[in-house]
Amino acid sequence: MDPLHQFQIQRYLPINIGGLDASFSNSALYMVITVALITGLIVYGMRGRALVPSRMQSLAELFYEFVANLVRDNAGPDARKYFPFVFSLFMFIMVGNLIGLVPGTFTFTSHIIVTFGLALTVFVFVTLLGLIKHGFHFFSLFMPSGVPMALAPILIPIEILSYLSRPVSLSIRLFANMMAGHTMLKVFGGFSVLLGGALGGLGYTVGILPLVINIALVGFEILVAMLQAYVFTILTCLYIRDALELH
């Protein structure tokens, strides 16, 4: 009945490397399943390379084109090289979110450490990209042009904080949405069971109401799962654009 029980990490294969807990947990298991599913979809779907695609090939092409358009429109034509990175991120987050919606599974994107790891990867990647592309000029990002010098002592810290808050907002957004959604599903599911347990037959009749809400919520959660992957990807594209096109 505990709605937060679903987020518990279970260690399947305890591994300890120098005091560091690197156990193979349910979170890791679902990440492996996610990666296997994505690889399966892409490799199996594209095996025919048919001009008239099969269903699986259409699906793989759909995702490919969706992310390719996203990268082209939001990160600019120069960002073509970074498409594999963005595509992997999008597929990993989206399939991870959707797998978590299957009852009984574990949602690894509902743990802040996972999403923060992903966001930090993006952040470090984008910062290094900007530094390599523009060298020292990259730091002009923090001093907007056409601003009076007198404002610099206030503006530069604000800009730096704004820049540093990127990985935090990226990770909190994904994790909070996934965790809140899954908790809510569990809470409404719990209402039905509790009503049935407390009132018997009448309770089960009334218990249909939370169930109806839950059905709507599952639909909403599917939307959120896709949308959060989309938002994460589009922001990654915008960050790459910022790093590439320093004005």
Add this chain to the structure above:
Amino acid sequence: MAGGDDGLSKRSIGLAFRIGIEMVAAMIVGVGGGMLLDNWLGTTPWGLIGMFFLGAGAGIVNVYRAVNGIGYAPGYRKQPGPESGSEQ
């Protein structure tokens, strides 16, 4: 978590989900950074107080940028091109 109204496009829901978090994130970075600075330099309340206001400022700047569609570039330069990738 209210949302999913019929008239809303995917983009506007995405924006709505985004801006709420922006402010909180900047505040977390500001306050957390301030506390770390205090721990490090031993300037106990002042780092926290100063960074709190800077974090609030950064949060407002973030929201302003997200809503105005300037994109996420620190700095107030408008992105060139009509399809600058920002949500309308």
